[in-house]
Amino acid sequence: METLRYTTERVLAFIEQGGDVQWAILLTTCVMWVLIVERCLYSLLPHRRRRQAALDAWFARSDRSSWYARQVRSMIISQLYHGLYAGIPMARTLVAICPLLGLLGTVVGMIHVFDVMNLSGNGNPRALAAGVSQATITTMAGMVAALSGVFITTQLERHASNERRRLEDALSTA
Numbered sequence: 001m002e003t004l005r006y007t008t009e010r011v012l013a014f015i016e017q018g019g020d021v022q023w024a025i026l027l028t029t030c031v032m033w034v035l036i037v038e039r040c041l042y043s044l045l046p047h048r049r050r051r052q053a054a055l056d057a058w059f060a061r062s063d064r065s066s067w068y069a070r071q072v073r074s075m076i077i078s079q080l081y082h083g084l085y086a087g088i089p090m091a092r093t094l095v096a097i098c099p100l101l102g103l104l105g106t107v108v109g110m111i112h113v114f115d116v117m118n119l120s121g122n123g124n125p126r127a128l129a130a131g132v133s134q135a136t137i138t139t140m141a142g143m144v145a146a147l148s149g150v151f152i153t154t155q156l157e158r159h160a161s162n163e164r165r166r167l168e169d170a171l172s173t174a
Contacts, residue, residue: 018137021105025138028101029145032094035087036149039156043163047084051167054080058171073171081164088156095149102142109135 015022054076063069113131116124 014137017133018105018141019108019134021101021108021138022141025098025101025105025141025145028094028097029148032091032098032145032149035091035094036152036156039084039087039091040152042087043084043156043159047080047163050083051080051163054167055170064172076171077164077167080167081160084163085157085160088153088160091149091153091156095146095153098146098149099142102139102145105138105142106135109133109138 015026018025058064058073058076061069061072064073109131111131112134113128116127116131120127
């Protein structure tokens with residue numbers, strides 16, 4: 001319990017060092033990861049059930065080779081693919097926004113440094129260091145947040161494309 005409180009205090013101190021932009025990075029990262037986890041869970045359970053139901057319905061058809069049957073097959077593949085792919089573009093967008101928020105934090109931190117220099121000159125290194133620290137921390141947080149999402153969103157996109165190919169193969173027209 002003590003470790004949890006200590007960790008929470010350290011995380012909050014880190015976020016406060018980055019200022020308001022750090023809170024925006026945290027919120028963006030949380031939304032991004034909610035979307036990513038939702039997509040992972042969807043592919044584990046609901047998609048598998050929908051896929052099996054679609055395969056059962058397809059093989060229950062007596063006609064699987066006419067033009068109309070091929071259109072039904074295309075519709076089934078498209079619906080399953082879009083169900084699997086939904087949410088991934090939004091997660092990718094949030095991944096792209098994270099470094100931009102880090103850059104915004106850098107600019108805000110440097111503005112703070114210039115304000116301190118304007119008011120007190122170079123004679124207050126502690127105040128200057130606070131601005132530089134804010135700039136550096138938000139840049140790092142934005143980059144780490146983006147890197148944490150890039151890999152998994154790429155894997156989710158690859159999984160959706162592979163699943164589409166598997167569906168095309170599984171739904172034979174003969």
